[in-house]
Amino acid sequence: xxxxxxxxxxxxxxxxxxAMPGEMLVNMGPQHPATHGVLNFLILTDGxxxxxxxxxxxYLHRGMEKLAxxxxxxxxxxxxxxxxxxxxxxxxxxxxxxxxxxxxxxxPPRAEYCRVIACELNRIASHLVATGCTxxxxxxxxxxxxxxxxxxxxNDLTEELxxxxxxxxYMRIGGVSGDLPEGFGDRTLRFLDHFEPIITEFxxxxxxxxxxxxxxxxxxxxxxxxAMDWGLVGPNLRASGxxxxxxxxxxxxxxxxxxxxxxxxxxxxxxxxxxxxxxxVRVLEMQECCKILRQAVDKIPDGPVMADLPKKVKPxxxxxxxxxxxxxxxxxxxxxxxxxxxxxxxxIKTGSFPAMAMMEKVSxxxxxxxxxxxxxxxxxxxxxxxx
Numbered sequence: 001x002x003x004x005x006x007x008x009x010x011x012x013x014x015x016x017x018x019a020m021p022g023e024m025l026v027n028m029g030p031q032h033p034a035t036h037g038v039l040n041f042l043i044l045t046d047g048x049x050x051x052x053x054x055x056x057x058x059y060l061h062r063g064m065e066k067l068a069x070x071x072x073x074x075x076x077x078x079x080x081x082x083x084x085x086x087x088x089x090x091x092x093x094x095x096x097x098x099x100x101x102x103x104x105x106x107x108p109p110r111a112e113y114c115r116v117i118a119c120e121l122n123r124i125a126s127h128l129v130a131t132g133c134t135x136x137x138x139x140x141x142x143x144x145x146x147x148x149x150x151x152x153x154x155n156d157l158t159e160e161l162x163x164x165x166x167x168x169x170y171m172r173i174g175g176v177s178g179d180l181p182e183g184f185g186d187r188t189l190r191f192l193d194h195f196e197p198i199i200t201e202f203x204x205x206x207x208x209x210x211x212x213x214x215x216x217x218x219x220x221x222x223x224x225x226x227a228m229d230w231g232l233v234g235p236n237l238r239a240s241g242x243x244x245x246x247x248x249x250x251x252x253x254x255x256x257x258x259x260x261x262x263x264x265x266x267x268x269x270x271x272x273x274x275x276x277x278x279x280x281v282r283v284l285e286m287q288e289c290c291k292i293l294r295q296a297v298d299k300i301p302d303g304p305v306m307a308d309l310p311k312k313v314k315p316x317x318x319x320x321x322x323x324x325x326x327x328x329x330x331x332x333x334x335x336x337x338x339x340x341x342x343x344x345x346x347x348i349k350t351g352s353f354p355a356m357a358m359m360e361k362v363s364x365x366x367x368x369x370x371x372x373x374x375x376x377x378x379x380x381x382x383x384x385x386x387x
Contacts, residue, residue: 025043027041030059040055041359049367050363050371051364057385059382061387067079076343078167084381088168090325093171094323094324097333098320098334099173099313099335103315106307109301110300116258118162124154131282138216138373142205172306173313213276223272224242224272226240230358238262239272239278240277246325248262252323255292264281265281278379279376315337316339318337319336328355328379333346334349356378356385
């Protein structure tokens with residue numbers, strides 16, 4: 001007799017070996033190297049053709065938003081590094097901007113320039129991993145080692161800046177933790193002089209490689225209407241031809257001081273909005289980051305790098321939302337203060353979540369081998385999804 005108290009298994013968690021005539025249920029992850037983190041996809045296949053790939057999240061949930069309710073405002077800054085470990089500077093800045101809005105604090109101009117320099121270096125570092133992993137996941141290992149070499153120089157620069165190479169904790173409510181070290185601007189420019197020609201070399205090595213192009217071109221094209229309906233942001237949205245970049249419109253920090261282009265997908269090797277566009281938009285964005293960095297180093301004003309704040313950050317009852325153009329698109333922080341030294345509520349919006357949500361739809365009819373290319377082209381990162 002069946003035990004009525006025994007919990008029913010969710011359909012997502014049926015045994016992998018369960019008999020399914022004509023179809024097979026395959027777990028991709030959560031330990032698969034190509035899922036870029038602790039992610040799991042339950043793939044229903046008929047041979048090599050995917051009927052559906054259902055994202056199964058939650059393996060990395062750490063209660064990041066709940067932790068904010070029991071942590072003083074300044075003390076939560078190191079936690080933001082863990083939201084996106086490849087783009088930690090942006091999480092630092094987004095949280096700081098939200099709290100600054102609640103407090104009504106104005107950040108000194110030099111601190112804003114320091115933030116831009118730190119973030120654009122971080123954007124290049126993250127795109128190096130994203131584009132290098134795309135090549136590696138499709139079988140080309142050498143390009144990734146070239147990008148790791150360049151990323152190490154950026155890591156050296158950020159270590160000079162804040163003492164860390166991955167989880168930076170560089171931003172502060174009201175500014176940054178420290179000024180640029182002596183000679184930092186010159187070392188940054190020397191890196192850019194070396195790095196910009198390397199992008200051309202990388203494109204010859206892999207971006208324009210015929211096999212690589214055939215693996216990504218025309219793979220899961222997403223129209224502008226679909227991208228907006230599903231809430232895609234950042235490079236994934238711009239690859240579909242939608243000109244949205246928060247640095248330009250509505251603008252924030254001091255990005256209005258710089259001349260740079262918004263990179264839009266154009267069907268570089270296939271259709272507009274395909275996986276190759278999502279990849280190549282990130283390659284081209286690195287060139288625009290170099291333009292911003294050169295201008296920021298040249299124009300940085302003198303002055304303090306921290307606003308005057310009370311020793312104990314204790315805003316009045318208020319609420320604010322701040323958003324920034326992170327590596328993976330719009331990252332938003334919604335803070336509600338209740339007059340104490342800790343947030344009453346913190347809500348975080350990230351770019352990987354809508355891309356993950358779209359996987360089930362866009363993967364239908366693709367090949368199993370194409371799922372790896374699709375995940376890499378979306379630049380999914382697990383901590384942003386689970387939080």
